[in-house]
Amino acid sequence: MTDLPDHTAPKLAEKSRLRAFLDSDIFFAFKRSPIAVVSTIVVTVLVLSAIFAPLLATTNPFDSASLNLMNGFTAPMAPNAFTGETFLLGTDDQGRDVFSTILYGMRISLFVGVAAVLFAMVLGITLGLIAGYLGGWVETIIMRIADVQLTFPSILVAMLIFGVAKGITPIEYRDQMAIWVLIIAIGLSDWVQFARVVRGATLVEKRKEYVEAARLIGRKPYAIMLKHILPNVLSPVLVIATISLALAIIAEATLSFLGVGAPPTQPSLGTLIRIGQGFLFSGEWWILLFPALTLLTLALSVNLLGDWLRDALNPRLR
């Protein structure tokens, strides 16, 4: 060969993934955004305290043996009139420590939120990929179902699914099943977002020549969808997943607040708020306020993180 080699790039060894991440644009943009840093810290603290709730909580609020009814309605940071015990955030009518119930409640809220988003993600990505890649009547059916579902408020869809599921589960299993039913109900009400975005991105990717290169060597459609297209449509999915997480947590809280969500034996933040609002006008404000503030902080910081991620991954806004 007589021509000059046109590779002048330095021959670097493969970079480690961590190094590559620390050098990336995303991490640089992250460091420069105080909102992103603060909300990441807040989310991390909340998630860790939910995971390690049994270690952090002063009492197990669902172990009735450890409860003392005499502790009921203790105000925050004030000694109880009968037992002299003090509680950081006070106690509820049953004498349960509000701080501990919040930690355990957040566990349920986060678990339901994350699981519901994962479920919606798997469902939405699968259907979106199939609709976008195969096209034709398969696409028409999937996307029309999605359109129809979008015309209902998602909380209504979730309530409907929850109601039907509750109707067909035997009474003795209802409390155990409630959490799983919640996850499926919220997940089913949220898959449309993922399906639409993934379908749109798939339509763009499938026309690219690397997909044709794979087709002409005889790769099967599922292999092309999973190995070629999926990795290239994931970055918008990440953004929606984050924003959906905040929405799923709120949806769960709404359902629980309305009394159709997490049962009182496994109270989530929403259940705690529902219980607390009964005492608001009798002066025990802390039973309502602290779970509500926790929910607000959690949803807000996840949402801010999602917003930032959307901007950071959008090259047009840089």
Add this chain to the structure above:
Amino acid sequence: MALISVKKLNRVFDVSKPWLNRVIERQPKAFLTAVSDVDFEVAPQTTYGLVGESGSGKSTIGRMLVGLLTPSSGTVEIEGINLASETDAGKVDAVRSDIQMIFQDPFASLNPRWRVRDIIVEPVVARGGDATGLAEKLLEQVGLSALDAGKFPHEFSGGQRQRICIARALSSEPKLIICDEPTSALDVSVQAQVLNLMSDLKDDFGLTYVLISHDLTVVRHMSDRIGVLYLGRLVEEADAEDLFADTKHPYTQMLLEAAPQMDGFGREADLPEGEIPDPINPPSGCAFHPRCPVATDICKQERPAMRHLGKSRVACHLAE
């Protein structure tokens, strides 16, 4: 025996508006004939050039050759096997592994999330073959470094990416490579390098190329035989030397005069007149007659048949 044999190849695209619009606007279905009645053969270990303006159907033919599109009618046979109708999966697979393609856009033809090593060996791995060390070997053969195997496509320039595409095309040891405008997205300085690489590899691997391009100089440099397409039809086919020395079709003439030439500084290039007509409603008779400088009445009424003139074939009433 010819490696590729194309007979009466046609491809029609349905470009109608959606059903509801058609009903409301009372319009019939619209069809675009991208390729019609194309016949040609490619001998093993030669390069066949397909030239034409945009919209002449050259890429559509390329896609039908590799099986990405099915012909509306007519046949494409590669090693005697018709990919569109062959039912024996073993034979289809054998032919598929003999065909590869190099695409126009080196930025879209490599999966951005895959490492170069995985991209190059995919044609082998997809068939369950062993690809240890293959990517590194091929990278060196196309003038890159074996160390590049671990990188991602965005770390390369356009010319380097096209070399990676060539390495991928070679990995399954094909006999035939369809090159769809392999250099038109590259800088002029890099085009020659890539073309030289392709010529060298042709000799080393005993390859057959079908080179699709709008660039006559590229095709002239590379091809043994050249087919000129106009509006989906082959208008002239000749050995490369003859096409340039003894041009028979007025369209080919027009293309040659429009091409920039080294001796022509200060010379006003004769730009082609008119535009390629609407392929949904092609002109009557010879599709080229509205732009043809020598057209007569018969050209407007009757479509010229493909005639043999010496070693050339030409579709023109007036050529001799």
